[in-house]
Amino acid sequence: MHKMTFKTPLAIAIATASFGLGSTANANTTLEERFAELEARIAAAEQRAVAAERRADLAEQGHVTTSSAPASSAPSEVVSNAEIEERLARVERQSSGEEGFSFNVYARSGLLLGENRKSIDGGPYITPAGPLGGAVGRLGNEPDTYSEAVLNYRMQFDNGAKARYTTMLAAGTTSSNDWVGDDTNLNVRQVYAEFSDLPSFTGAFENASIWAGKRFDRDNFDIHWLDSDVVFLAGTGGGIYDMQLADNWRSNLSIYGRSFSDYPIINRENPGLDGESDTDNLILTSNNYFGNWQVMVNAMSAADNDERDIGVGQTAADSGWHTMVAYHGDSFFGMGEGNFKAALLHGQGLGAEVKGLGSNGDLTDDAAATRLAVYGTTYVAPQWRVAPSLLAEVSDDRFADGDRYKWATLNLRVANEITQNFEMQYEGSYQYMDLDPNGFSGREAVSGNFGKLTIAPTFKPDVGGFWKRPEIRLFASYTDWDAELNSYTTEDSFGNDGFTGGQWSFGVQSEVWF
Template identity: 60%
Template structure:
């Protein structure tokens, strides 16, 4: 029983004392029993809020204790299709508190990258030919851009215990080094949504569920920060429900996202080319079984198969996908592959048709109806010694019939970030990356905005990058401590054949054909 019911005489006395005899006579139509019921409801809501506050405090205390006992796990939390467009690492986002009122979080980086000729140098994690199909390489000492995103959250707790979150994210990115970049600005609202949780009327399997609607990054996205690559990135505009408890060990979530394919040429009998557009609708079921995650998605984009592919190098236009599916099986480990303290994550993905873009889910409207893609992602974090930490990663993909019949995009990236914490404010960071690729575009190409046709060539070979980066920070310790300021020197080399993939990319361009040295400085911050 509640506090009110077990102490009814006392509650009646308190109520009469508060209301006064005059008020009681004036409100004869409202019985004392009704007032007691209202008082009981308020007490119950207060008890619920107190219980939730105790749970949050216990979680925070447990996290602090874990941090103090295990320096390897100082991974607190503070999310593009590539991280070059997004942001605070998933390990940081996973432990965000909800608080109340208005709060702000930030991810930002800004760097200068110059070659040995003292000119600006090409860079970026997707620099290689494999980058066009998602093949990222290590990002340390390899980013020439300025990217900023700011998230504003407004959290509100209601008297009945319900909670609401409103979020808006502003983002901008540019590669120019100037202080005034309005002409190159890509300022954009990347998220604008509202989410409700702790709803008292949600009971049974829905007791811990939350609902949302708007434009957002899906909560269950996660990434390999050191490659600037999401493992899975689901985003768009739509609605969903999180955390339906099917059983004690099985939670499921459902979402419907829309992504727009627009401004592409279509063919009709009356007029050869018109501008078309359609929405790709993505229906997803995301299931969690303890550390296991199983994700299944179906996609449909009506009229997308009417797109005219001729500007892409003479490829027939009747094989573009207008539907597809995607699935992912992932494991989120709480140790370093069972060998010691740390973390690891691994995911195996497969997609067909519009699901053939297995990372940035539903974002590529050029995929054929026969496209098939499989990808494996593995990475971990651990301390090798009290002052030495290591973060290895593997990312591999095979894809065929992706954009043209008979094409093939196969690549594997191996990367490792190593850091040596020398003082409280200084550490040395090192990164090594190797990427092997075997790409056969099978005549696929495209027409750029200036009417120039670009056709890709088959290439095979490897790309190597080595970076050393002296790094300053207010306090070292842990993989996710920021902000930091880095100086760096990077050496990269690649097989000559890779220069032939395209006459419109960095590799093979003037004075950038292999065995390149680049130097620079960069800041990175999140909170």
């Protein structure tokens, strides 16, 4: 039997599609429809040609391995029809994305300049309320280069089980240089394995998946325009997703560990024996879904964290709890097409860091925080879309007895789609702050307002919706705030030379995700 000869798959595809098209075209078919049909036929024919060529190669391998081989040749493995079919099935799974390598990205990079043509500070957490989670609008307010690269490898087994291995690399810098040296920070933020469709899982676990490693929780969600997660659960541990506990009750269960940095121990009985220690905060999470409703409950424990001296005569908490009730709406607050999400969060002790769960080891035993997060998106006209959002929090006894922090952010992102590749984006952001640290870390009590207005001409390969990327935007922003906020602390940008409010900034930025 001689080796079969094939033309390239593309040549076969084009030939097949070209001859096949004539049988279906008619006088009522437009040229655009015929081109669309041709493209579809080319794609389908090319897939058939690749599969046929692969089948022929495997079939020939089977023929060669069963025939007589030269005496000097090593024995060849027999390729059975079943093995050929299994290999072909794997090729098909890889082409469909069910198996094989995939690559995902989030990245932003831009230049933020002040009126003096010099780089200036910025970012959604630029205000005095920023370290407390008080984000403001990000459009025209980001000076950094930040990128995430997610590498996935998916496997599917003969018994139907699936596995996925994920690694995520992330890096960020505020330098404008091509080689940033010590200013950069490269992190491996995720490394984990996840198994699903396990045939031995039955009953409530039939559709469940299990995982272990270092990861972001699958069900985190955010307010993109503020660059703020509503809730962010991450660390190293393990868990199980999608247990079906009842017809309308789906549940996740996990345990995460987060390492707190080294901290000084003040030995009050023997001052000469002061030292350093560290600890891990363990977070046990139950995340439950009832239709559109989500109920999340977290318990936290950090052994010996109460030995941490956080100043002003306070010691840190070694336990805490946190809960969130959220609604994921499939309309714009019931008033039209779009979507919205709303969440109410509360935490005590270590749980008073209500967004980055378990990430703050400086909270007191009596710390308490309550946060409200709401956003939605909709079209108000065929080429006009809007996305309002609200983020607000009040906390007490956070780092010192008697401290009290209140802040609220209102943000509105608006876009006008002018052509297929160009739109105008606008953003208005307002934040109110009433911050009383009660002497913590030398900070002063302040109260005031912050405001930002941005206009951003934006280019995209294809406009339509707030979630389409990539895009390249130019921007101009005007930012102002009450002078009292400049005295909150010397550790932030406010009040520094040339950064006292009432200023313009300009720049250009790209943002990509896929």
